[in-house]
Amino acid sequence: xxxxxxxxxxxxxxxxxxxxxxxxxxxxxxxxxxxxxxxxxxxxxxxxxxxxxxxxxxxxxxxxxxxxxxxxxxxxxxxxxxxxxxxxxxxxxxxxxxxxxxxxxxxxxxxxxxxxxxxxxxxxxxxxxxxxxxxxxxxxxxxxxxxxxxxxxxxxxxxxxxxxxxxxxxxxxxxxxxxxxxxxxxxxxxxxxxxxxxxxxxxxxxxxxxxxxxxxxxxxxxxxxxxxxxxxxxxxxxxxxxxxxxxxxxxxxxxxxxxxxxxxxxxxxxxxxxxxxxxxxxxxxxxxxxxxxxxxxxxxxxxxxxxxxxxxxxxxxxxxxxxxxxxxxxxxxxxxxxxxxxxxxxxxxxxxxxxxxxxxxxxxxxxxxxxxxxxxxxxxxxxxxxxxxxxxxxxxxxxxxxxxxxxxxxxxxxxxxxxxxxxxxxxxxxxxxxxxxxxxxxxxxxxxxxxxxxxxxxxxxxxxxxxxxxxxxxxxxxxxxxxxx
Numbered sequence: 174x175x176x177x178x179x180x181x182x183x184x185x186x187x188x189x190x191x192x193x194x195x196x197x198x199x200x201x202x203x204x205x206x207x208x209x210x211x212x213x214x215x216x217x218x219x220x221x222x223x224x225x226x227x228x229x230x231x232x233x234x235x236x237x238x239x240x241x242x243x244x245x246x247x248x249x250x251x252x253x254x255x256x257x258x259x260x261x262x263x264x265x266x267x268x269x270x271x272x273x274x275x276x277x278x279x280x281x282x283x284x285x286x287x288x289x290x291x292x293x294x295x296x297x298x299x300x301x302x303x304x305x306x307x308x309x310x311x312x313x314x315x316x317x318x319x320x321x322x323x324x325x326x327x328x329x330x331x332x333x334x335x336x337x338x339x340x341x342x343x344x345x346x347x348x349x350x351x352x353x354x355x356x357x358x359x360x361x362x363x364x365x366x367x368x369x370x371x372x373x374x375x376x377x378x379x380x381x382x383x384x385x386x387x388x389x390x391x392x393x394x395x396x397x398x399x400x401x402x403x404x405x406x407x408x409x410x411x412x413x414x415x416x417x418x419x420x421x422x423x424x425x426x427x428x429x430x431x432x433x434x435x436x437x438x439x440x441x442x443x444x445x446x447x448x449x450x451x452x453x454x455x456x457x458x459x460x461x462x463x464x465x466x467x468x469x470x471x472x473x474x475x476x477x478x479x480x481x482x483x484x485x486x487x488x489x490x491x492x493x494x495x496x497x498x499x500x501x502x503x504x505x506x507x508x509x510x511x512x513x514x515x516x517x518x519x520x521x522x523x524x525x526x527x528x529x530x531x532x533x534x535x536x537x538x539x540x541x542x543x544x545x546x547x548x549x550x551x552x553x554x555x556x557x558x559x560x561x562x563x564x565x566x567x568x569x570x571x572x573x574x575x576x577x578x579x580x581x582x583x584x585x586x587x588x589x590x591x592x593x594x595x596x597x598x599x600x601x602x603x604x605x606x607x608x609x610x611x612x613x614x615x616x617x618x619x620x621x622x623x624x625x626x627x628x629x630x631x632x633x634x635x636x637x638x639x640x641x642x643x644x645x646x647x648x649x650x651x652x653x654x655x656x657x658x
Contacts, residue, residue, distance in 0.1 A: 215457070216454075221454055222310035225317035232289055234270065236289040239281070243262070260274070289302055318458065324433050334421070338422075342425045342429060347459065349372070353456070357453075358447060365430075366423060366426050430446050438455065475503075479516040481500050482527040506539075510539045513535075525590075526590060540560070558571045558572065584608070584619075587606070601634070620654050634647050
């Protein structure tokens with residue numbers, strides 16, 4: 174006989190978790206890899222962040238003033254709707270902050286380069302780093318590194334120099350900075366100048382274009398060599414005489430050292446230069462990134478976006494992010510973003526979620542492309558979450574930008590990824606991320622949302638769930654969707 178005693182239904186979901194946690198379900202049981210440790214003597218991240226906050230205090234002050242005075246919430250940090258401060262606005266800020274207009278403009282430019290102010294087309298608005306400035310040390314350090322990377326923009330080169338030579342010096346400075354970092358102490362400027370000259374010479378040699386076109390005999394001078402060998406000899410760079418290029422490079426090296434000193438990367442004076450703790454740490458970070466790019470843990474750097482994402486599916490989130498950064502570092506940003514979005518348009522839901530995780534490593538340069546896919550139903554929920562986090566929303570709260578249908582569609586898409594690539598317990602736990610309070614409500618909305626993988630997801634969930642009553646209800650829903658009911 175069966176019992177007729179009423180009992181509580183088990184068709185009720187546990188407390189919902191933020192939807193943003195669902196795509197990470199595949200990576201929760203992987204072993205951790207030890208993170209590389211900075212050189213001995215490097216200050217703790219909290220101390221480095223304190224130094225960065227001190228160096229960027231003026232930029233943060235101007236960014237906060239713009240946020241408060243020029244219309245918070247209106248999507249623009251300038252009165253005239255431009256990304257640069259007008260003369261009237263600079264005067265206004267100078268009067269309220271006790272600065273000169275020139276100081277306001279300099280701090281505003283620094284804020285833009287550090288990501289405290291973000292430029293979107295012809296408008297600017299407060300960046301997410303400004304929101305996290307007082308509570309997130311990593312955001313502060315990333316902001317300072319962004320300024321460090323843009324040192325040549327923060328302090329333009331002196332006039333009277335060939336743009337090509339300036340570009341060569343900028344390209345050669347990473348090697349100079351690496352030498353300073355390895356030296357771990359003061360280095361005489363003449364030694365740096367010699368290193369700069371060697372690196373510039375290497376760059377010029379790498380750009381050497383050899384004319385392989387055959388030379389006809391009637392164009393050759395009597396008694397001269399003919400054939401390809403003379404062309405090769407004439408194309409080789411002439412030996413650089415000692416001191417020949419020192420004169421034009423010396424003032425540019427001084428400009429570079431003073432610019433790097435101005436952003437807080439080194440100290441320069443008395444004929445020598447020394448990296449600051451912040452500068453030494455930043456150069457170490459860059460060297461680590463180069464090593465990761467050259468020897469990425471999973472060897473995905475030479476793969477296309479789809480194969481790279483499949484390789485990252487087996488990694489922990491931090492290791493996957495390192496792989497994304499290595500892959501992105503080897504490609505132009507625009508092409509990389511296009512590749513990732515193309516991979517996201519495929520049938521594999523796991524790759525869709527991972528593609529947008531990789532786009533988070535791209536940051537602001539990906540915004541126009543991500544915003545352009547909002548009209549594609551398959552990508553829209555992912556794009557909305559990406560844009561919400563990019564605009565400063567907490568990742569745990571970003572799901573609030575989704576409508577109920579969009580959240581349900583994303584739940585089914587993520588469940589498809591778990592069903593295809595995960596284990597049964599992960600699919601059962603995925604129920605916790607649904608926005609609906611009960612399973613019947615979830616099934617009703619899943620049937621209505623029209624995801625192409627609905628039947629497969631429900632069948633897999635019914636097979637995986639240990640509760641017979643719930644599994645039966647899910648199987649019934651799968652049959653109804655399959656038959657068009």
